[in-house]
Amino acid sequence: MIGKYTKSLLLENKETFMIPAENVATVLYSHPLEHALLVLSKVGYSKIPVLDSSDRFVGLISLADIVDKMMDLDGFNSDVLEGLSVSDVMEVNVATLKQEDDLEDALHLLVDASFLPIVDEDNIFEGIITRKEVLKSVNHLVHEVEKRYEFVPKENTIEEELNI
Amino acid sequence: MIGKYTKSLLLENKETFMIPAENVATVLYSHPLEHALLVLSKVGYSKIPVLDSSDRFVGLISLADIVDKMMDLDGFNSDVLEGLSVSDVMEVNVATLKQEDDLEDALHLLVDASFLPIVDEDNIFEGIITRKEVLKSVNHLVHEVEKRYEFVPKENTIEEELNI
Numbered sequence: 001m002i003g004k005y006t007k008s009l010l011l012e013n014k015e016t017f018m019i020p021a022e023n024v025a026t027v028l029y030s031h032p033l034e035h036a037l038l039v040l041s042k043v044g045y046s047k048i049p050v051l052d053s054s055d056r057f058v059g060l061i062s063l064a065d066i067v068d069k070m071m072d073l074d075g076f077n078s079d080v081l082e083g084l085s086v087s088d089v090m091e092v093n094v095a096t097l098k099q100e101d102d103l104e105d106a107l108h109l110l111v112d113a114s115f116l117p118i119v120d121e122d123n124i125f126e127g128i129i130t131r132k133e134v135l136k137s138v139n140h141l142v143h144e145v146e147k148r149y150e151f152v153p154k155e156n157t158i159e160e161e162l163n164i
Numbered sequence: 165m166i167g168k169y170t171k172s173l174l175l176e177n178k179e180t181f182m183i184p185a186e187n188v189a190t191v192l193y194s195h196p197l198e199h200a201l202l203v204l205s206k207v208g209y210s211k212i213p214v215l216d217s218s219d220r221f222v223g224l225i226s227l228a229d230i231v232d233k234m235m236d237l238d239g240f241n242s243d244v245l246e247g248l249s250v251s252d253v254m255e256v257n258v259a260t261l262k263q264e265d266d267l268e269d270a271l272h273l274l275v276d277a278s279f280l281p282i283v284d285e286d287n288i289f290e291g292i293i294t295r296k297e298v299l300k301s302v303n304h305l306v307h308e309v310e311k312r313y314e315f316v317p318k319e320n321t322i323e324e325e326l327n328i
Contacts, residue, residue, distance in 0.1 A: 006309055034240055064205055067205040
């Protein structure tokens with residue numbers, strides 16, 4: 001559990017870490033794969049969310065997924081993209097969060113993902129939470145916390161072992 | 165400045181966040197661009213360090229850099245890779261750190277980069293520090309700090325404004 005002072009400092013400058021859907025590049029699962037390649041090469045992100053036509057989150061697609069598909073024994077062949085759509089190579093079974101989920105869950109999941117999709121109860125895509133945004137708040141936390149609070153060791157502390 | 169208790173908790177399970185060079189995929193700046201594309205699509209990272217033949221750090225190369233180079237007005241054309249080497253598209257003037265640099269610098273720079281190259285005084289590549297590794301320690305910090313310490317507000321605190 002994250003303590004209340006720590007959590008408050010992490011969230012001090014915003015209610016949530018979410019970048020809203022309208023500011024996130026996405027593709028449809030039915031889009032041609034070459035379209036996804038174009039979008040990915042232009043937006044500067046290596047992986048983006050994939051939606052269906054009702055804005056439901058269905059997966060993620062990365063530059064690496066597409067380029068890997070184009071590699072064959074003879075090297076690199078872009079002809080294989082013909083006829084393929086995003087759904088043929090996207091990553092599915094991706095961990096998602098709801099806006100009301102705890103910051104704790106987000107921090108754990110972000111160890112293994114550079115961003116997490118946020119969805120509502122109908123799986124409608126609402127935005128993403130990124131390591132970048134979280135790190136901004138971590139910087140705030142680590143710089144402020146000992147300016148604002150005196151740290152008094154509780155009993156059974158292992159402070160001595162830390163050689164502070 | 166990061167306080168001593170906070171810093172100690174962040175570094176509790178390791179001396180440094182560095183992943184050593186031998187565990188990091190790299191390419192030479194003189195390598196053919198298609199080789200870099202192959203490496204990038206296989207290692208699962210979207211961007212890797214570029215070295216010279218003396219192991220000095222010279223830049224970064226990303227899948228997006230290469231794919232962007234292959235896009236022309238007619239769409240996607242892999243023929244343009246012929247004859248190009250990594251040095252033709254790599255990103256240069258990249259921020260680096262030294263092992264003795266402060267954790268504070270790393271935390272700030274990692275807001276804008278998913279990893280940072282670590283070099284020695286001769287610019288020899290020694291490893292990388294990643295957002296992922298830092299986030300593991302942040303999880304440890306935020307879960308432990310209020311178990312170990314009582315937070316006592318200092319004077320002039322803005323605690324009341326935080327509504328704790």
